Amino acid sequence: MNKQEIEALRKTDLSHQIHPQFHVRDHENAVIFVRGEGALLWDAEGKEYIDGLSCLWNVAVGHGRKELAEVAAQQMGELAFSNSYVGFANVPAIELAERLISLVYDDMQAVFFCNSGSEAVEGALKIARFYWHLRERPEKTTIIARREAYHGGTLGATAVTGLPPFHEGFGPLLEGFARAETCYPYRCGHCAGADDCTLACADDIERAILRAGPDTVAAVIGEPMHGAGGVIPPTPGYWPRVREICDRHDVLLIADEVITGFGRTGRWFALEHWDVQPDIMAVAKAITSAYVPLAGFIVSRRIHEAMLSSPPDAKFMHGYTNAGHPTACAVALRNLQIIEDEGLVQRAAELGDRLRRGLDQLAVLPCVGDVRGLGLIAAVELTEDRATKAPFDPAQKVGPRVMKEMRERGVITRVKGDSILLAPPLMTSETQIDRIVNTVGESIKAVLGS
Ligand SMILES: Cc1ncc(COP(=O)(O)O)c(C=O)c1O
Incomplete structure (x- = not known):
């Protein structure tokens, strides 16, 4: 799809669709997905993303399953x-x-x-x-x-x-x-x-x-x-x-x-x-x-x-x-x-360990307050002050800015306040898990410095 076609779609979308948890300001430049395969998604511009939240904790077996x-x-x-x-x-x-x-x-x-x-x-x-x-x-x-x-x-x-x-x-x-x-x-x-x-x-x-x-x-x-x-x-x-x-x-x-x-x-x-x-x-x-x-x-x-x-x-x-x-x-x-x-329940346990081990390494960053999870669902909670666990001023929008950086680097996720939430498909590869972890780290650094 060329840029003009995509812009036309975005305009029509804004004119005629009310999205879940909607405010028009949050919907500018919406990503329009056109294809999925395994743990990956592609948007209308051809950009590839890892689906770091299984499209809302949802697509457990991954995208594109012909069966x-x-x-x-x-x-x-x-x-x-x-x-x-x-x-x-x-x-x-x-x-x-x-x-x-x-x-x-x-x-x-x-x-x-x-x-x-x-x-x-x-x-x-x-x-x-x-x-x-x-x-x-x-x-x-x-x-x-x-x-x-x-x-x-x-x-x-x-x-x-x-x-x-x-x-x-x-x-x-x-x-x-x-x-x-x-x-x-x-x-x-x-x-x-x-x-x-x-x-x-x-x-x-x-x-x-x-x-x-x-x-x-x-x-x-x-x-x-x-x-x-x-x-x-x-x-x-x-x-x-x-x-x-x-x-x-x-x-x-x-x-x-x-x-x-x-x-x-x-x-x-x-x-x-x-x-x-x-x-x-x-x-x-x-x-x-x-x-x-x-x-x-x-x-x-x-x-x-x-x-x-x-x-x-x-x-x-x-x-x-x-x-x-x-x-x-x-x-x-x-x-x-x-x-x-495909043994995906056991795989979720194993991949979850790998994901959390990776995220634990991010504790070297002073703003990482908590890393938690169970199986293949995890969160990294950021804090302004590790000793007091004080949250960032919501006006700074630290969480949403990290999420945006992640999206630009090709990982889709969601945040709750300053907690970054992760739950990729259960069939995600080890390499993709590592890519998610690296992207979280790079994105935090891009927003808050190292
Ligand atoms: C724990 C829990 N219960 C219920 C719901 C509502 O599900 P739905 O969005 O399919 O209506 C959700 C959605 O994310 C959820 O996380």
Whole structure:
């Protein structure tokens, strides 16, 4: 494409498309992608990039997988779509449900399909309340969510999101939600981090339950490790303690595994790291590696049994036209097969070690405050003063400037404040991982000096 054609496309885009998390000033000179192969992307000008965030923690098996295009074409040729409302089913959705249940935590029993992570979270919140309704405890409705959480863009998901910019201009937020602290070892107000974690942050969830009154609380929701909130793995004792608190107060635990599911952290699902089982989980993104949209929430045996034994008038009146979309489910089945056949879960663990070892070397730079991650998802948090951990003045826009330098050097990523977030496809090569690390270092130096 020549420069004039690209400029014309940009102009039309600005005239007619509202983008996610949009402000027109942030969308000048948008990169227009035209091709992807493996961990690489190319824009309309022919410039090559490493996809350092798997296009939003999404394209796990990498770009350009012909077998996923073929399976979609074959399914579309046979049965592109049929609805899955009660009384109807299709073969790929049935097979995928069985496959998912064989992959997820032992205690999980049944899946509800939808189209996006936000819808999966929304459904998880609704099924939590519905479960207590079935159990004849309709007063148990409050959902406890955590600071730094990102759970999506719908109103329920926004209410459980703990990042204030996502609330601005959308108030009042829905009622029936309460907030607790999270586990952020580098910036913990209680203790200094993993080595001496007292789990006071987990106990804050108990305080939130007690403030609301345990008889009114339906569930606690959390990402096993925060993603968009800054890629923040918790200390090892955190989730076991939260599980124990939930059990003690008869409160359900919802795991939002929209980013962490399907291998990203070096296990199929992230709570496996701490041997914790949720009652409900939300999955999306890597379930199809984003070749087509698909998501779902999955419930435990006791919730499924409560649904199966409910009286005929206690219907779960929740649904989406495209739930259980046969083409999306066929692609998911093939995608999961690729993850298994190519050992990508183990590979995420190994590549993640390499990525973090590389990023650890950047600690020689005085502005690198924290390097963290789990499997193939990592963050580098920059600080103005390592001793006090003082953040840079937001007006300096240090994080966004580093991100721009990285883009110019051919690595696409995202930042949260001054944390640089990384999550390349699970099949990224060692050389590409090293290139990402070098680019992070060069870009930080370009912005802040060495
Ligand atoms: C943990 C988590 N939950 C939910 C969502 C929402 O997913 P979607 O953007 O597909 O609606 C996201 C999106 O990044 C996410 O990171």
